[in-house]
Amino acid sequence: MPIRLHDSLTRQIRELTPSHPDGVFRFYNCGPTVYAPAHIGNFRTFVINDVLRRLLELEFGPDKVKHVRNLTDVDDRTIAQAKRETRPLAEITQKWTDKFHADCDALNCLRPHVEPTATGHIREQVDMIECLMRKGNAYRAADGSVYFKIASFPDYGALSRIKERELKVTNSAFDSDHKDAVSDFALWKAWKPDEDGDVKWPGPDDASAGRPGWHIECSAMSKKHLGETIDLHTGGVDLLFPHHENEIAQSECCNGATFARHWYHSEHLLVDGTTMSKSKGNYYTLGDLLEKGYSPMAVRYALLAGHPRKQLNFTLDSLHAAESALATLRAHRASLAPAAAAHDAFALVIAALQDDLNTPAA
């Protein structure tokens, strides 16, 4: 039975299929920015993607799925954090990468097959930016930065259905940048000594030294590890715009090929009915919950308790319920363990997952 999954671009439930002649399903999942501990909202997305990855392997075969998830290890936030601690950027990002891995392991998430870093792919990103400049989709600004020219890509906005004039209305961040149009976004950011410290690389031809913009990293890394066209691209809903919209623009203009055949976005985890934030005091990390005595698998269970494309309200009560439910499930498993592996019930669980990743039913 094929896997059917909602596609954010067409807004329809469609079957997942590999497109490459080798039969390997190419799966790209936007990863975390490593400057602080990931919170459980982040992990909801990663746990959902873990279920999806396991399901894909069941469908196509363990060696017929290539799962890539990046690590954003250079951007405004990582640089700011390094500056605050007055330590090298690499030290900060390594620390939080290790923490992220430990949390993923605790939550029983499989490691992706490739976990590329932005700093490890500067060359690829620069190549891509130069390609876009050659083709007229990008331009150098007065300060040496490079911007993507949205007007050069007529299909811009197809994923998020946003119109350019709407962007302009709400855009208030038009500061010292030297863009042609306010909605153009940065591909390469020129070095600013007082903000960036020693973080800089040689830029694209004709541009200043500096660092890549956020969006280009996923375009460059997915191209390197999965090719010009990938079968499935996933992430949280918040990435739909502008991140994924921009990825499409960059990749399709540079490669002249469809970027992703299928898009999937998981909804946010809410805490106490609203989105998580440090200022609201409703910000949980896995460590916070373990300190309260909850088990990692109960957290995983709680994160999967709602439909992935529906906002899920997380509370300590729900975690408590997860812990109890899990105990009951374990008791059942213990009572019928040996013979149950091939049981019909298991097939029902898989069927529910194949139907648009319906984890609650499963």
Next chain:
RNA sequence: GGUGCGGUAGCCAAGUGGUAAGGCCGAGCUCUGCAAAAGCUCUAUUCGGCGGUUCGAUUCCGCCCCGCACCUCCA
């Protein structure tokens, strides 16, 4: 303002054009017993509101109300 996702029992949460899965909590019972655990049973005449289509709608259509999210670097 624009764009999405939702509103189902005390709480969390599936689902279907033919009369509401499951989990948590709670209650009762059984068996142990100091207690706990475990097992069994019960817990929405009703699916945000109002119209419409229909033999029949929670499920389809329209309008309205409410919540949440995104709208330049947040999974």
